[in-house]
Amino acid sequence: xxxxxxxxxxxxxxxxxxxxxxxxxxxMLQQCEAADCRRHVYFPRxxxxxxxxxxxxxxxxxxxxxxxxxxxxxxPNHPSFFPEAPYxxxxxxxxxxxxxxxxxxxxxxxxxxxxxxQVSVTFxxxxxxxxxxxxxLT
Amino acid sequence: xxNDGSFDGVFVVGAGQTPxxxxxxxxxxxxxxxxxxxxxxxxxxxxxDVDGLGVTCFTLAPxxxxxxxxxxxxxxxxxxxxxxxxASGISGMLHAARAIQxxxxxxxxxxxxxxxxxxxxxxxxRSAGQHDYMGLWGYGAANGVFALQTRLxxxxxxxxxxxxxxxxxxxxxxxMLNPNAxxxxxxxxxxxxxxxxxxDPLRLYDCVLPCCGADAVVLxxxxxxxxxxxxxxxxxxxGEIHNFPPNEPYALSAGWEKFQDRIWRQSRSAPExxxxxxxxxxxxxxxxxxxxxxxxxxxxxxxxxxxxxxxTVRGTLPINTGGGQLSAGQCGAxxxxxxxxEAVVQLRGEAGERQVPDARIGAVTGYGAVSYGRGLSAxxxxxxxx
Numbered sequence: 001x002x003x004x005x006x007x008x009x010x011x012x013x014x015x016x017x018x019x020x021x022x023x024x025x026x027x028m029l030q031q032c033e034a035a036d037c038r039r040h041v042y043f044p045r046x047x048x049x050x051x052x053x054x055x056x057x058x059x060x061x062x063x064x065x066x067x068x069x070x071x072x073x074x075x076p077n078h079p080s081f082f083p084e085a086p087y088x089x090x091x092x093x094x095x096x097x098x099x100x101x102x103x104x105x106x107x108x109x110x111x112x113x114x115x116x117x118q119v120s121v122t123f124x125x126x127x128x129x130x131x132x133x134x135x136x137l138t
Numbered sequence: 139x140x141n142d143g144s145f146d147g148v149f150v151v152g153a154g155q156t157p158x159x160x161x162x163x164x165x166x167x168x169x170x171x172x173x174x175x176x177x178x179x180x181x182x183x184x185x186x187d188v189d190g191l192g193v194t195c196f197t198l199a200p201x202x203x204x205x206x207x208x209x210x211x212x213x214x215x216x217x218x219x220x221x222x223x224x225a226s227g228i229s230g231m232l233h234a235a236r237a238i239q240x241x242x243x244x245x246x247x248x249x250x251x252x253x254x255x256x257x258x259x260x261x262x263x264r265s266a267g268q269h270d271y272m273g274l275w276g277y278g279a280a281n282g283v284f285a286l287q288t289r290l291x292x293x294x295x296x297x298x299x300x301x302x303x304x305x306x307x308x309x310x311x312x313x314m315l316n317p318n319a320x321x322x323x324x325x326x327x328x329x330x331x332x333x334x335x336x337x338d339p340l341r342l343y344d345c346v347l348p349c350c351g352a353d354a355v356v357l358x359x360x361x362x363x364x365x366x367x368x369x370x371x372x373x374x375x376x377g378e379i380h381n382f383p384p385n386e387p388y389a390l391s392a393g394w395e396k397f398q399d400r401i402w403r404q405s406r407s408a409p410e411x412x413x414x415x416x417x418x419x420x421x422x423x424x425x426x427x428x429x430x431x432x433x434x435x436x437x438x439x440x441x442x443x444x445x446x447x448x449x450t451v452r453g454t455l456p457i458n459t460g461g462g463q464l465s466a467g468q469c470g471a472x473x474x475x476x477x478x479x480e481a482v483v484q485l486r487g488e489a490g491e492r493q494v495p496d497a498r499i500g501a502v503t504g505y506g507a508v509s510y511g512r513g514l515s516a517x518x519x520x521x522x523x524x
Contacts, residue, residue, distance in 0.1 A: 009270050043271040043510060049385050068388060069293075071285035072338035073278040081276035089277050089337075091286055091388070091511065099387060101272045101511065108338075115293055132274060 004080040006126055015044040017058040022131045025123045027063045029096055030056040042098035063121035065092040065135070068099065070115070072108045092119055092135055103134045144404050148235040149363040149524055150371040152181030152356035153482035158320050158467045162253050162350035166197050167209055169251040169469075173352035174210070181356045182366045183245060188212050190237060190246030192230035194220030194471040197252050216243035223506025224418050224474035225378060225515035226250060227353070231478065232376040232519065234357050244359055248478075251352030252470020267510030278337045280508055281345055284421040285337035287512065291390055291423050292339065295438035299339060301445065302422035303330040305457065306343050306464055308449035309419070313461025315451065315492035320347055320467040344421055349467035353475035355482055369486040369523070374499070375404030376519035380507070387511030394431025394503065394516050402433070405499075405520040409434045412520075413497040414456040414484060416477030418505040419464050424513075425457070428503045432518060451492045459484055459492055477502045478519075485523045498523045 009019050021028030030041040032048035033055040039048060040061070047054045070090040076082055088104035104114070105122060119135035126132040154176025156169055164172075170193060178184060191214050193203040201209070203219040216237045220226030227250055234246040264273065268283075277283065291297060307330060313319035325343060333342035363370050377400055382393030402408055409432060417425040426440035434455075435443040447455035460466050460480040463473045483489050484497040494500075504517035 006276075007269070007273060009274055010266070015266075015270065043267065069286045069290040071278065071282055071289065071340075072335070073276060073282055073285075074335045074337060075278060075281065076276045077273060077279035077282070078276065084276065086335075086338075087276065089275060089282055089286075099511070101275055101277060103275045115289075126274060134275075 004078070006080040007078055008127060009130060014046055018044050019130065021060070022123060022133060025131065027061045027121050027133050028058050029061045029094070029098060031059050033057055040094070040096035040098050042094070042100055062095045064138070065094040065100070065119055067091070067114045067117045067119060068093050088114070090114070090119070090135065105134050105136045142400065142404050145235045145239070145373040145376060147360045148238050148373045149358055149360065150355050150373060150482050150521065151358050151363050151366055151368045152177040152183065153479050153486070154180060154354045155318060155479050156351045158318050158349050158351040158469060160320065160349055164253065164350070166195050166251050166253050167201070167206065169253065169350065169352040170195065170206060170249050171210060173251060173354035174247045174249050177247060177354035177356045181368045183356060185210060185212060187245045188247055189214055190216035190234060190243030192218035192220060192234055192246065192248040194226035194230065194250040194474060195252055196470045197254065216246065220250065220471070221507070222380070222515035222517070223471065223508065223513065224420065225504035225506045225517040226471060227475035227478045228376060228502060228504040228517035228519050229378050229515070231355065231357060231373065232378060232517070235373050235376070238357060238359050244362060246357045247354055248357065249352060249354035250472040250475040252472055253350040254348040254470045265509050268508065271510060280420065281337040281340055283508055283511060284423060285340045287390070288339055288421065288423040290388055291426065294390065295441070297426065297441040299331055300327065301441035302344060303327050304444050305422050305425060305449060306330055308453070309458045309462045310465045311450045312459050312492055313465030316460045316466060319461040319465055320349055321461070321465045340421065343464070346420060346463040346468035346473065349469050351467070351469035351472055353472045353479040355478055371482050371485045372522050372524040374407065374520040374522045375401040376517070377401050378515065378517040380515045382516065391427055391431050392505055392513055392516035394428060394518055398432045398518065401518060401520055405522070407499060407520060409501070412499060412501050414459050414481070414494050414500040416458055416481050416500065416502040417462070418474065418477065418503050419458055419462040420468070420473065420505065422464070424505055428505065431516070432501060432503060451494050456494050459489065459494055474504050474506055477504070481521050485521055
């Protein structure tokens with residue numbers, strides 16, 4: 001049986017800088033340019049979801065964050081992930097503020113409590129032409 | 139009358155449910171027709187009486203509520219295509235009720251249906267929040283989304299796997315009295331705790347069984363309701379909220395607490411007066427959160443409520459009296475209607491072996507539209523024997 005391919009990102013003008021940044025191993029976030037807001041934004045939007053301003057700029061993020069919650073996925077959503085399971089799927093609060101979903105490169109250990117652990121970004125091939133940000137424990 | 143947004147003058151006069159099946163050769167249009175037909179018959183009404191239709195169905199595209207009206211041959215003055223997932227059943231009823239109060243429609247069918255199995259559920263075409271910002275990392279679909287919520291809830295409030303298990307087991311006991319439930323064998327705590335891991339801390343019996351089927355209700359005004367022989371159920375109160383709170387998937391609520399006071403005011407009732415509760419049980423943690431949001435338990439204390447009550451149909455706090463989605467099955471979007479159907483059948487006294495003795499009033503909650511890490515839509519209503 002041919003190996004299933006991972007689902008590709010649906011790239012559009014709103015999210016293109018994020019996915020292009022991944023391929024340059026740069027974690028790109030939007031930041032609101034409104035003087036009284038300046039919030040960082042993820043996932044990519046057409047406007048700032050905090051103040052409604054349409055003035056968002058792409059900036060490179062530090063790549064560090066904290067695990068808010070996590071799971072060990074045994075039954076993935078797509079056959080392409082089956083060979084990798086089980087794995088940690090995590091919600092990371094980035095140092096800049098936004099919440100980002102990703103994976104931990106470390107293999108699951110049943111007795112490990114990851115809540116509140118610090119992580120930093122690393123880039124992993126998703127397909128032949130797309131890298132994605134994963135995280136590792138620091 | 140004080141402006142509490144009451145739904146006076148609106149009655150639910152019919153309810154229908156198709157057989158729930160693991161597989162079907164029927165199209166979703168046929169399932170929608172079947173549930174609607176059953177609901178209209180139970181009301182003593184016919185398709186020619188209908189002038190309003192609300193449909194929720196994940197697998198209906200490229201068809202929609204308008205082409206569904208065409209398919210069924212209905213001339214409608216009011217249509218609603220439910221886009222709120224498991225919150226749509228109640229939302230659809232509330233929107234229909236306002237149209238009925240305003241005279242924009244007189245007989246409305248609210249129906250939800252889907253023909254799903256595990257693999258079609260996994261391969262659904264999803265919004266960006268899920269597909270592009272969770273799915274690319276192998277998030278495990280809804281199971282992964284709610285594993286994250288469950289772990290955080292357990293950590294924050296000290297709830298245990300056993301606490302969730304108690305509710306799942308009570309619902310299974312209810313399902314064993316429901317001929318239309320798909321899972322009707324006893325579930326023990328040992329079975330629950332040791333089931334196959336899906337997305338830690340969730341195991342098999344925390345997750346719904348995707349299936350095929352449909353549920354429908356019929357709403358009408360007081361004039362028409364008064365000439366029907368069917369038992370009447372009043373819409374005593376209701377509310378909904380979406381994207382609560384903005385930009386934060388981990389509030390551990392979808393916002394029921396923002397409108398529960400108004401619902402209890404509208405219905406002149408209180409949580410402790412409910413003869414049953416039908417919760418949106420995609421995962422037990424969301425049932426806990428709904429119990430808290432609706433005021434049945436203080437925040438973080440639902441585990442105690444479940445521990446101190448018997449949640450079976452003869453118990454002190456009957457919950458999901460037909461077994462809910464966890465034991466009857468989740469027909470996709472119809473997961474948002476199963477509780478409404480069950481509530482109406484209970485209030486009509488037509489629930490057979492699973493009838494809650496002398497059920498007069500009950501609460502129903504809805505939850506859905508899963509996107510970035512959470513469901514975006516919350517709804518609830520109180521229904522009472524008229």
